[in-house]
Amino acid sequence: MKALVMTGVKKMEVQTDYPKPTPKPNEVLIHTAYAGICGTDKGLYNGLPGSADAVPPIVLGHENSGVVAAVGSAVTGFKPGDRVSIDPNIYCHNCFYCRTSRPEFCEHLDAVGVTRDGGFEEFFTAPAEVVYHIPDNVSLKAAAVIEPISCAMHAIDLLELHPYQNALIIGAGFEGILMGQILQSSGVREVTMAARNQKKLDMLHDKFGFQVVNNKTHPEDIKAESYDIVIEAVGLAATQEQAVEAARRGGQVLMFGVGNPDSTFTINSYKIFQKQLKIQGSFINPYTFEDSIGLLQSGDVDPLPLMSHELDLSEVEDFVSGKLTGVTKAIVKVGGENA
Incomplete structure (x- = not known):
């Protein structure tokens, strides 16, 4: 079968004779429909x-949708032909963190498309416990990004939300x-998006009704001490x-952007005290897949307008190496809707 194999750091190659996996008793064999490309894939590359x-050698791709091709002997909840999406994170259920309801910190975390082959290939396997049925009104293309939706959902779950908030x-x-x-x-009162691309900001205002601020040309429009919730989704010190600075008294700051592991930023500890700030991190997506499927099914979240690039396997390295720019979301068509 065809697979995009990461053979080393900054090395990928399309192989046409990669062995097709056989599901173990508790596993599902999935014919890949679409695979999203994440910033994490860039980092792994x-x-x-x-x-x-x-x-390496490893097949990346942890944001996946597909159709069940076969099931292991112990699997009862799935059958060939089922349309599915996959939560890549496989917890051990036995370590200290798993046993204290914090599986995202699992000491023996396994992950489809990270520690085991993922969706940048025609067929891959996953334990049945991390495979989810998708509703009929959700396309396989949209279902490929349930994993990033679930990461966003986990982050929002960590916040205390009220209708008065901006x-x-x-x-x-x-x-x-x-x-x-x-x-x-x-149900929060108002959401403002700050970015540097005016064309994208105009789209976000028109399509989703966000208030928008150009953080390049008018950074002064982000007033200090003005927002109940501030989410940093860039990962830069600035x-x-x-x-x-933007969080008001009693505010919450969510640090979601993934920075360089060695980067730091300066913080005024007195302002944390004075404003009684809550500063929160967020890591992966424990048990938020069902909520994320519900958001897609209801239409409350619509990822399709954000998919700026549809690639084939041979084009993935152009993206993760940085040659392909101007991407909001890139997705790889493997088998497509007819997988």
């Missing part, structure tokens, strides 16, 4: 860690826009510092 380390999201990448849609569906 460049030798950085994701939720776990990816050791929210600022710094960074209009795919995850930032998803979080904006989820906040709107959760925007992290801006997020803390």
Whole structure:
């Protein structure tokens, strides 16, 4: 079968004779329809860690949808022909964190498309426990990004939300826009998106009804101490510092953007005290897949207008290497809707 194999740091190759996997008793064999490309894939390609380390040779692709091709002997909830999406994170259920209801910190985390082969190939396997049926009104293309929706959903779950609140999201990448849609569906009073691309900001205002601020030409429009919720979705020191400044008294700051592992930013500890700020991180997506499927089914979250590039396997390296620019969300068509 055809697979895009990461053979080393900054090395990928399309192989046409890659062995087709056979499902173990508790596994499902999935014919890949679409696979999203995540910023984490860029990091893994460049030798950085994701939720776990990816050791070449490995097939990446942890945002996936497809159709069940076969099931293992112990699987009862799925059958060939079922349309599915896959939560890539496989928890051990036995470590300290799993046993204290914090599986995102699992000490033995396994992940489809990170520690085991993922969706940048025609067929892949996953334990049945992380495979989810998708509703008839959700396309396989939309279902491929349930995983990033679930990461956004976990982040929003960590916040305390009220209808009086206004929210600022710094960074209009795919995850930032998803979080904006989820906040709107959760009933907060107003969501403002701050970014540097005016064309994208105009689209976000017209399509989703966000208030918008150009953080390049008019950064002064982000007033200090003005927002109940501030989400930093860039991962740069300058925007992290801006997020803390923008939060009002009693506010919440969510640091969602993934920075360089060695980067730091300056913070005024007195302002944390004075404003009684809550500063929160967010890591992966524990148990938010069903909610994310519901958001797609209801239409409260619509990722399709954000999919700016549809690629084939041979084009993925152009994206993860940085040659392909201007991308809001890239998705790989493997088998497509007819998988």
